[in-house]
Amino acid sequence: MSRNKNIFQKFLDEGKPVGEVTAVNRFILTLKGIQPCNVFSLILFEDGSKGFVQKINKDSTIVLHLGNKPPKVGTLGIVQHDRLLTKVGKGFIGRIISVTGEPLDGKGPILDFSSWNVFNNAPNINQRELLKDQVETGVTAVDSLFPIVKGQRMALLGDSKSGKSSLATQMIINQKNTNQIVVYCLIAKKKVDVDQIISRLSQNGGLDNSIIIVATLYDSLTINFLAPYVACSMAEYLWQEENEDVIIVYDDLSAHAQVHREISLLQGSSPGRDSYPGDTFYTHSRLLERAGKLNKNSKCLTAIAIVNVSNGDITAYLPTNIMSITDGQWILDMNLFKDGQRPALNIGLSVTRAGGLGHNSRQKKLAQETFKILADYQEAKEFSHFGNELSDQSKTALYIGDLILELLNQEPTKVFSLIEQQLMLNLIIDMKLTNKLNIIELKQKIKQYASKILAKDDFEVQFQNLRNDFIGLSPQKIGDKT
Numbered sequence: 001m002s003r004n005k006n007i008f009q010k011f012l013d014e015g016k017p018v019g020e021v022t023a024v025n026r027f028i029l030t031l032k033g034i035q036p037c038n039v040f041s042l043i044l045f046e047d048g049s050k051g052f053v054q055k056i057n058k059d060s061t062i063v064l065h066l067g068n069k070p071p072k073v074g075t076l077g078i079v080q081h082d083r084l085l086t087k088v089g090k091g092f093i094g095r096i097i098s099v100t101g102e103p104l105d106g107k108g109p110i111l112d113f114s115s116w117n118v119f120n121n122a123p124n125i126n127q128r129e130l131l132k133d134q135v136e137t138g139v140t141a142v143d144s145l146f147p148i149v150k151g152q153r154m155a156l157l158g159d160s161k162s163g164k165s166s167l168a169t170q171m172i173i174n175q176k177n178t179n180q181i182v183v184y185c186l187i188a189k190k191k192v193d194v195d196q197i198i199s200r201l202s203q204n205g206g207l208d209n210s211i212i213i214v215a216t217l218y219d220s221l222t223i224n225f226l227a228p229y230v231a232c233s234m235a236e237y238l239w240q241e242e243n244e245d246v247i248i249v250y251d252d253l254s255a256h257a258q259v260h261r262e263i264s265l266l267q268g269s270s271p272g273r274d275s276y277p278g279d280t281f282y283t284h285s286r287l288l289e290r291a292g293k294l295n296k297n298s299k300c301l302t303a304i305a306i307v308n309v310s311n312g313d314i315t316a317y318l319p320t321n322i323m324s325i326t327d328g329q330w331i332l333d334m335n336l337f338k339d340g341q342r343p344a345l346n347i348g349l350s351v352t353r354a355g356g357l358g359h360n361s362r363q364k365k366l367a368q369e370t371f372k373i374l375a376d377y378q379e380a381k382e383f384s385h386f387g388n389e390l391s392d393q394s395k396t397a398l399y400i401g402d403l404i405l406e407l408l409n410q411e412p413t414k415v416f417s418l419i420e421q422q423l424m425l426n427l428i429i430d431m432k433l434t435n436k437l438n439i440i441e442l443k444q445k446i447k448q449y450a451s452k453i454l455a456k457d458d459f460e461v462q463f464q465n466l467r468n469d470f471i472g473l474s475p476q477k478i479g480d481k482t
Contacts, residue, residue: 008046011078019061021045021075027222028266029063029070029077037061037079040119044080045071051222052084055267062267064222066100086230088237089113093181096198096212099223099230104214116237118229122289129293134358135247135302138174138415139167141345141408144425145367146330147355150180150245150300151293154352155322157307157314158332158344164306165197166412167332167343168249171304173206174415175247180302181238182210183248185231188217188224188255204413224259232290239301240294248291252306253284257318274317285325314349328352341409347374362459363418366425370404373429377401403428406439414443419459420450423466435471442470 012018019034029051034043041053043063049071055062063077071077087101091112096105103110131151137143148154158164172182184201186194194214201207211234215227228250235248250256257280264277272278284305291303307322312334314320323329330343330350337344359367380397384390390398407424410416416424424446431437449462 007080008044008048008076008078011044011080017079019043019077021071021073021077022060024070024073025266027065027070027220028263029065031061031063031077032059034061034077034079038082040084041079042081042084043077046076046078047071050080051077064225064263066220066222066226068220084118085115086118086233087113088116088234090238090242092211092234094208094210096207096214099213099215099219099227101230114237114241116233118226118233119286120233120236120290122286123292123294127294127296129295129298130357131293131300131354132357133300134355134418135180136174136178136418137171138177138417139170139343140410140416140421140424141343141347142167142171142330143418144363144421145347145370146328146345146350146352147358147363148302148304148328148352149355149358150302151291152328152352152354153288153291153303153305153326154355155305155307155319155326155329156332157309157319157322157329159309159312159334162332162334162337163343163412164308164332165193165251166200167330168251168304168306169197169200169206170343170410170412170415171247172201172210172249173204173413175210176205176208177415177417180209180245180247181235182206183213183231183235183238183246184210185213185215185228185248185250187215187227187250187252188219188259189214189251191216191218200413221259221263224256225263228253228256228287232287235301236290239299240297243297243299245300245302247302247304249304250287250306252308253322254306254308254318257284276317280318281321281325284322288322288325327354341405342412343410345408347371362422362426366422366429369429370425373397373400373404377404400428400431403431403437403439407442416443416446417450419453420446422459423450423463426463427466427470430467431471437471 017034017037019031021029022032023030037053039053039056043051049067051063051065053061054064089112091110095103097103131149133150135148135150156164175182213231215224231248235246238244239246260283261276269277288303288305291301293300305322307319309319328351331346332344333346376397380394424442449466453459453462
């Protein structure tokens, strides 16, 4: 703080705009006399604390304080920067940091960093390229049925404790097999949840090429409000200046929306639908639209927005807001979660509007056939409830559908490459009625077949080897799953 006080005196001597705190409402400060300044200007107070300009009125300026203890009425504030900046750089990779850029992992200070604007505008459309390359998440249900391409914005929706963070960490863990950097932003989280997520990532190599930005329930509302914008700036710098492909995960934007709502209501904003202020859509759209693919370096920033859906109501205000901004959504079903399906992906409601651009012809064919099998499975399952004798066709639909669902059921720390997924799906779809297949053994051994595929023509050879080894010598009766 003493260093900040010396800086305050230096700026004062330079003649920068100065104002006086005339009102304090928790972390919301009203200043007079600090003109001229810009919205999002960084303000330094004479007690050493900081804030940023949130609104400029005709005769006053509203500043959101960044500390836990706001300055008293009469305290002077001075414009330190005309923009709100954050620390960024490659030195943050592999680290766990606070929203202000301070390390939280006990690994020492981060000395190699630059500065970047927190509230940047999204790239113009003439600065962008069409998306085409698939993001490998390692999750069979996602990669095969609802893929995401680099540069896409995707929503991940689900009820509380339905596995949203588990699916996100699963995707992050798989990036150790790629060259993509992950920025994972935790917003208004309990410390026990933060520890659990970090432990899972650490144990499975997910921290090595990741930056974890943490804002807990114990941090101020201002810090939690800034968290996703700071994380986006961190990702944006690596994407635009360091020419890296980056994935950013916001966990979660429903908590951020609640913070934004509380800040707005404290300032007297009129509540709209579900008591959210009218600019909630703009607040998140200006954040998510910063993702995409640049034509200057052909690198991508991919955004995954996690949203908590209370009681599974995806038609509520916030879920529909986020879905209208993003290019698709993965929807997790609590009933499927309770039944033991991991991830509990609702295949009927989930959709990807751009992900298909990353699929090759084989993947597209496998996805189409898988959707058809699962549709037939649901139809046969409903018909079987009547207790009538099932036809061989219905028995086949139930048997193959069960195998597909067992294949899609994946442990949170287990990931599969795209080739491994294609081999396994192709094997099940290509099965005859008299075949038996052990899915557990298939998952355990699939890597040894996929590792031998080095060229396009190798796929068919290894698929035949896989088929011969697993189902070629195991005839059984139609519909027998034992």
